[in-house]
Amino acid sequence: MPELPEVESVRRQLDPELSGKRVLEVWVDPHPMVPRQFQRIAELKGRRISCVGRRGKFLISPLDRGLELVMHLGMTGVFRFEVSDPYTRASLTLDDGRRLIFKDVRRFGRIAVVDAGRYDTIPTLAHLGPEPLSDEFDPGRFSLWLTRTDAPVKPFLLSQRPVAGVGNIYADEALWVARIHPASRRVGPKRARLLHTAIREVLSAAIDREGTTFSDYRMVNGESGRNASFLFAYGRGGEPCPRCSYPLRKIVLGGRGTTYCPRCQRY
DNA sequence: CACGCCTCCTGTGCGC
DNA sequence: TGCGCACAGGAGGCGT
Numbered sequence: 700m701p702e703l704p705e706v707e708s709v710r711r712q713l714d715p716e717l718s719g720k721r722v723l724e725v726w727v728d729p730h731p732m733v734p735r736q737f738q739r740i741a742e743l744k745g746r747r748i749s750c751v752g753r754r755g756k757f758l759i760s761p762l763d764r765g766l767e768l769v770m771h772l773g774m775t776g777v778f779r780f781e782v783s784d785p786y787t788r789a790s791l792t793l794d795d796g797r798r799l800i801f802k803d804v805r806r807f808g809r810i811a812v813v814d815a816g817r818y819d820t821i822p823t824l825a826h827l828g829p830e831p832l833s834d835e836f837d838p839g840r841f842s843l844w845l846t847r848t849d850a851p852v853k854p855f856l857l858s859q860r861p862v863a864g865v866g867n868i869y870a871d872e873a874l875w876v877a878r879i880h881p882a883s884r885r886v887g888p889k890r891a892r893l894l895h896t897a898i899r900e901v902l903s904a905a906i907d908r909e910g911t912t913f914s915d916y917r918m919v920n921g922e923s924g925r926n927a928s929f930l931f932a933y934g935r936g937g938e939p940c941p942r943c944s945y946p947l948r949k950i951v952l953g954g955r956g957t958t959y960c961p962r963c964q965r966y
Numbered sequence: 967c968a969c970g971c972c973t974c975c976t977g978t979g980c981g982c
Numbered sequence: 983t984g985c986g987c988a989c990a991g992g993a994g995g996c997g998t
Contacts, residue, residue, distance in 0.1 A: 702991065732974075735994095756992080774992050775976085786976090805975045807992055823993060850969060858969095859993090867991055913991065914978090933991090954971070956989070 703864025
């Protein structure tokens with residue numbers, strides 16, 4: 700569900716609420732999946748949260764005692780304050796008396812405590828590519844990545860290695876903007892630069908609209924993002940391409956639903 | 967090492 | 983109405 704723009708929107712609401720707060724109590728839903736998805740969460744008790752940052756789709760909060768809190772929303776994760784919900788998987792009682800609830804229907808989200816900067820238990824974070832909206836996201840290096848890989852371009856983007864935070868929606872969107880077929884294995888320097896620009900454009904625009912809500916994604920205040928009605932390709936299979944009017948086609952690529960224009964996105 | 971497939975979990979919508 | 987299947991915005995593990 701949540702990609703970089705959604706996670707950033709959550710971060711912006713969570714940061715002022717959690718910065719400087721201490722965690723008094725931790726509760727976790729007893730479930731077989733808990734040890735994997737909530738590693739070392741008990742160590743949160745008594746820790747102070749300095750702020751809420753973000754890397755790709757991960758929320759990261761430095762704690763005292765050299766620890767770090769790493770949170771990932773998975774597909775259906777939502778943070779709320781004081782909302783009773785049957786899908787609550789964890790809650791943190793803060794020293795201002797409020798409780799932060801983590802609800803997550805599909806249980807793919809995770810909240811882990813790690814030694815600061817040690818991400819060996821979180822491989823995607825350990826090998827995460829550059830932040831797309833920072834100077835670290837360099838067109839030249841991105842182009843080299845794309846030249847060297849043999850994988851189809853969309854699954855490669857979803858790996859989080861060439862760039863952080865791009866998921867299924869914004870991969871389809873950026874490839875549509877750059878006019879590149881999602882299954883293409885031949886993205887040369889010229890098209891790589893177009894894609895580099897397109898990724899920044901679609902992510903920035905989505906952040907401005909506080910993300911894309913289809914069903915589950917909500918911000919901490921419960922509101923939806925406003926980006927859904929601005930999408931070019933994702934979720935619009937069968938509709939006319941906004942650029943050339945040819946019907947958008949939906950396929951499965953790398954196990955993920957993929958919508959693109961067969962006429963103006965070239966392999 | 968890199969890639970592609972399958973899995974984790976729960977809900978929903980569709981065709982028969 | 984009931985059933986079975988495909989699919990949903992994520993990542994991780996495994997085999998090749």
